[in-house]
Amino acid sequence: MDSVLKKKMDDFQAACRARDLKVTPQRMEIFRELAEAEDHPTAEKIHQRLSERLPSLSLDTVYRTLRTFAEMGLILRVETTDSQAYFEVSHAPHHHLICEKCKKIIDFQWQQMDEAQLPEEVRALGRFEKKNVVVYGICNRCLGK
Amino acid sequence: MDSVLKKKMDDFQAACRARDLKVTPQRMEIFRELAEAEDHPTAEKIHQRLSERLPSLSLDTVYRTLRTFAEMGLILRVETTDSQAYFEVSHAPHHHLICEKCKKIIDFQWQQMDEAQLPEEVRALGRFEKKNVVVYGICNRCLGK
DNA sequence: CTGTAAATAGGAATTGTTCCTATTTACGAA
DNA sequence: TTCGTAAATAGGAACAATTCCTATTTACAG
Numbered sequence: 001m002d003s004v005l006k007k008k009m010d011d012f013q014a015a016c017r018a019r020d021l022k023v024t025p026q027r028m029e030i031f032r033e034l035a036e037a038e039d040h041p042t043a044e045k046i047h048q049r050l051s052e053r054l055p056s057l058s059l060d061t062v063y064r065t066l067r068t069f070a071e072m073g074l075i076l077r078v079e080t081t082d083s084q085a086y087f088e089v090s091h092a093p094h095h096h097l098i099c100e101k102c103k104k105i106i107d108f109q110w111q112q113m114d115e116a117q118l119p120e121e122v123r124a125l126g127r128f129e130k131k132n133v134v135v136y137g138i139c140n141r142c143l144g145k
Numbered sequence: 146m147d148s149v150l151k152k153k154m155d156d157f158q159a160a161c162r163a164r165d166l167k168v169t170p171q172r173m174e175i176f177r178e179l180a181e182a183e184d185h186p187t188a189e190k191i192h193q194r195l196s197e198r199l200p201s202l203s204l205d206t207v208y209r210t211l212r213t214f215a216e217m218g219l220i221l222r223v224e225t226t227d228s229q230a231y232f233e234v235s236h237a238p239h240h241h242l243i244c245e246k247c248k249k250i251i252d253f254q255w256q257q258m259d260e261a262q263l264p265e266e267v268r269a270l271g272r273f274e275k276k277n278v279v280v281y282g283i284c285n286r287c288l289g290k
Numbered sequence: 291c292t293g294t295a296a297a298t299a300g301g302a303a304t305t306g307t308t309c310c311t312a313t314t315t316a317c318g319a320a
Numbered sequence: 321t322t323c324g325t326a327a328a329t330a331g332g333a334a335c336a337a338t339t340c341c342t343a344t345t346t347a348c349a350g
Contacts, residue, residue, distance in 0.1 A: 057330085119253065126244065135273045168348095
């Protein structure tokens with residue numbers, strides 16, 4: 001069956017060992033939840049979803065673990081104007097549409113953008129690499145289409 | 146002297162009237178502070194800076210006013226991973242570099258980007274217009290250059 | 291000037307996130 | 321397998337940013 005997920009989990013464990021991080025059930029479950037998620041859950045949401053399987057899971061653990069994963073480069077924090085952070089496992093580079101009405105976040109790819117070089121003057125200012133485009137607007141659903 | 150500022154203030158008052166918003170001293174001062182700011186102050190910072198001239202200014206008023214301005218399209222909320230929001234008056238369209246070390250925000254322009262069309266598939270998803278690029282990295286200063 | 295709806299001050303409440311610390315656990319070594 | 325230890329967790333307290341509540345004040349139309 002889901003050998004893709006299995007591979008992800010194996011890679012995840014390898015990534016942990018490579019950094020001398022213990023492979024705990026909490027970390028496994030949180031990573032799996034993110035790897036399987038279709039949406040961009042918040043820490044709170046992840047906690048909710050997992051609390052059935054891990055009833056004693058604390059919210060602090062979720063936050064701590066997400067930070068750890070982000071430091072490892074395993075996941076991405078999605079930028080938004082709102083205060084809450086959204087998370088996702090980093091797969092192919094992509095950007096985000098945010099509907100200003102329903103706040104839904106939609107991923108999209110934009111190769112032209114990924115390949116684009118920053119302007120000369122900007123490159124002179126430091127080592128800047130991770131380009132992240134956020135586009136705001138209204139999604140079709142909210143437009144009533 | 147600063148006729149540029151004067152014009153900005155006049156435009157500001159006009160913008161308020163156009164929306165039936167009262168021109169209060171608080172709104173004037175907050176707008177002026179932003180119009181003159183060289184950096185990207187937080188609400189708190191703005192409150193600090195103004196509390197000399199407006200000793201009774203409440204933090205809530207600053208937050209409320211900033212939200213109002215953002216709705217009016219007069220100012221922009223700068224996106225960051227951190228929770229605090231940064232504000233600036235919207236002048237020429239521009240994007241942001243964020244140094245992951247010192248958290249400094251540097252504006253830059255990128256016309257090619259502003260003019261770039263979103264991919265076809267993306268345009269089909271709704272009405273998305275405001276493109277905002279955030280580039281993360283390390284600034285020269287933090288690189289020790 | 292006056293009346294009224296809008297805006298403000300100040301403090302309380304909320305929300306997202308992090309800290310504290312006693313307890314538990316993963317896992318390398320014996 | 322068992323043990324020791326450093327790392328990780330749970331749970332609640334603390335914190336920081338932001339928003340809410342409401343009595344009071346104010347801009348401005350008439």
